[in-house]
Amino acid sequence: MFEYEIATARRADLIREANEYRIVQEAKKAYRASSRGQESERSVRGHRGLFTRAA
Numbered sequence: 001m002f003e004y005e006i007a008t009a010r011r012a013d014l015i016r017e018a019n020e021y022r023i024v025q026e027a028k029k030a031y032r033a034s035s036r037g038q039e040s041e042r043s044v045r046g047h048r049g050l051f052t053r054a055a
Helices: 004-038 045-050
Strands: none
Touching: none
16 A cells, blocks of 8 residues: 555656646747847857957
């Protein structure tokens, strides 16, 4: 009986974990889809040597 309860609890944990993983993956996919239409912001760090200092 005790082993059955442990197995049932473990199964519930795995289902909960899989559901959380699925939600995160869907959120990432939705974020990527929504950010494709917008102009992406780029970092300026790599281009600092191209400009001279103003002051």
